[in-house]
Amino acid sequence: MYPSYSRFKERGGRVKEFYFKRYIRIAPSIYFYIVMILIILLAIGAISFEALKSSSLGIWLISNFVLIPVYNPEVLNHIGVDVINGSLWTISVLVMFYIAIPLVYYIEEKYGFKNMITGLIIFSVLNTIFYWWLQSFEVQFFAHVFKITLFPHLIFFSFGILWSKY
Structure with missing residues (x-):
């Protein structure tokens, strides 16, 4: 994408x-x-x-x-x-990725590819940790809602960008 x-x-x-x-x-x-x-x-x-x-x-x-x-x-x-x-x-995750792509592109234009991808990977790792933390609760509602956003899948998006560049 x-x-x-x-x-x-x-x-x-x-x-x-x-x-x-x-x-x-x-x-x-x-x-x-x-x-x-x-x-x-x-x-x-x-x-x-x-x-x-x-x-x-x-x-x-x-x-x-x-x-x-x-x-x-x-x-x-x-x-x-x-x-x-x-x-x-x-589909909801895909739509969120489509919404995010122009922002990620803008960040790359402003700060360069290395800074953008580094920030994106760090943000992705933090989101993964947050998702794991949400799963530790007995009530899984928030973990379920979080799962259907782009955030827990952002790490794959980040590495896809990295892969496509190199």
Whole structure:
């Protein structure tokens, strides 16, 4: 992702254009998924038309439409393994990476690649330690929420940037 953004900026691309292209890359497939899953679930009788009126299903729809498809309403818990599509948490992480790329690029432009990557790796390690600390608590809510952000995955992003440079 980072090398493609660098090339994009070198060709004179604007941040708004970058975000629009990323949106067009992700959103249509998520929106198609939402429509199809509702049609399929209604067709096979897994949910009723009455369930479409529930506020929890409305929140699920909104979370998918804003590209943070991590909420799973109770009305869908009986389908599969309690999560209608458990792999969609990666979309929220991907969106956060896309949001962060221009900032990381700006830091590289201002402070140089070595300072940027060093800071990013240090920040990544601190986030990993923080995530481990969150997991030590009996209540895992905050660890779960933190896990679906870019922060615990930032170390992979950092090494990916480093790898692509050298």
